[in-house]
Amino acid sequence: MSLSNVKGLRGEVTIPGDKSISHRAVMFGSIANGTTEVTNFLQGADCLSTIDCFRRLGIEIEIIPDTNAAVKNESLKEASSKQTTESRKPAEKILIHGKGLHGLKAPSSILNAGNSGTTTRLISGILAAQPFETTLTGDASIQKRPMKRIMEPLSMMGADIKSLNGNGCAPLEIKGRPLKGIDYFSKVASAQVKSAILLAGLYAEGETRVTEPVISRNHSEIMLRYFGADVHTEGKTAIIKPAADLYAQSINVPGDISSAAYFIAAGLIVPNSEILIKNVGVNPTRDGIIKTAIAMGGDITLLNQNFDGEPTADILVRSSSLHGITIEGDIIPTLIDELPVINIMAAAASGTTVIKDAAELKVKESDRIAVMVENLSKMGADIMGTDDGMIIKGGKSLHGAIIDSYEDHRIAMSFAVASLIADGETTINGRDCVNISYPSFYEDLDRLCSF
Ligand code: S3P
Secondary structure, X not given: OOOOOOOOOEEEEEOOEOHHHHHHHHHHHHOOEEEEEEEOOOOOHHHHHHHXXXXXXXXXXXXXXXXXXXXXXXXXXXXXXXXXXXXXOOEEEEEEEEEOOOOOOOXXXXXXXXXXXXXXXXXXXXXXXXXXXXXXXXXOOHHHOOOHHHHHHHHXXXXXXXXXXXXXXXXXXXXXOOOEOOEEXXXXXXXXXXXXXXXXXXXXXXXXXXXXXXXXXXXXXXXXHHOOOOEEEEOOEEEEOOOOOOEOOEEEOOEOHHHHHHHHHHHHHOOOOEEEEEEEEOOOOOOHHHHHHHHOXXXXXXXEEEEEOEEEEEEEEEOOOOEOOEEOHHHHHHOHHHHHHHHHHHHHOEOEEEEOOOXXXXXXOOOHHHHHHHHHHHOOOEEEEEOOEEXXXXXXXXEOOEEEOOOOHHHHHHHHHHHOOOEOOOXXXXXXXXXXXXXXXXXXXXXXHOO
């Protein structure tokens, strides 16, 4: 599609499955007894990396093609270019033939998590308890992301885990050991850290407790309980007891609110738009984008609210005049991945938007403070980076530019949205990185623009 000014967005979009939930379904299914069936699994590159890791750990995972669907688009094929032909076709379902908590086998090669922080950190919690040694690595971005945050608590539990380059990043060498439960206070609100510790806690002697400064997404707690684990929360503390067994389940993954966010933003900022975004996960630990968009003056209605393990809804979005707000504190973990596209909304809004308490943006797939400031400035916006966020003075008219995605999927999709209100053409270098979380993103956006 051409990335330029459009007259409006109209129609319905059903976005792909939630990335966080898809990862967890594969991981928990692998260490459960029996066959876990997953529908609406996200076939993005990150989740395919998780499948690849667990296959190398001896788990049989079948990707059953959807015989009714034609190959959806070329992007989906590319997303899985590293994978086998079967995983390139849209799946009807994924079958994970779990071997139980103690059924993983030592891999014959290094595990590669690709670009995926969730794969790297969560699998480390499982590997820390296995009676074998593993080396775990990922792409250039993963090899720069901080892993001390999981190495420290897992070591306290008894694991032998080291950063092979001595810089606190992957590649990691993990020698599994018998673990003991800990009572851990995490400095960061991170579901990846919390989940790594809870997964290690499944194997530990005694109870494991993780307290966070602010509650992060709780998909692990919900799904582990569903698989039969004894896990509960007390305020900001998640508590797990060692498990004798987990049991296979059927999981229907809701649409990813982080992917829906691009359509929420586009529908609000492009005049003459009305979009229905169907079957989106609206877990309160993830719904900060909706609350923020409404606080900025967005016309958003939730329809067909439902609950099947996780809450879901259809989201109706109409063009709105947005105004700037301050976004800080407890809401930040609930919209951390949406802050790049919230920057675009802020640039289109009147007044000033201040984002604070979001230093975590610097250690995502790219340094999202620096990268947003660089690219939005190129388009003519008034944006300034701070130590823990950014300040955007909205209302400046945007113009097309050459954007560097830094191979960060959320940056590429955010600037595709910005291009819709910019004068002239926008080019996004590395635009195919959307395959990480949303292979058919450009096709879905294009369809809404050409009503
Ligand atoms: C994720 C948690 C978040 C989020 C990431 C996915 C998860 O990271 O940014 O995209 O699936 O647990 P942190 O937990 O490190 O903040």
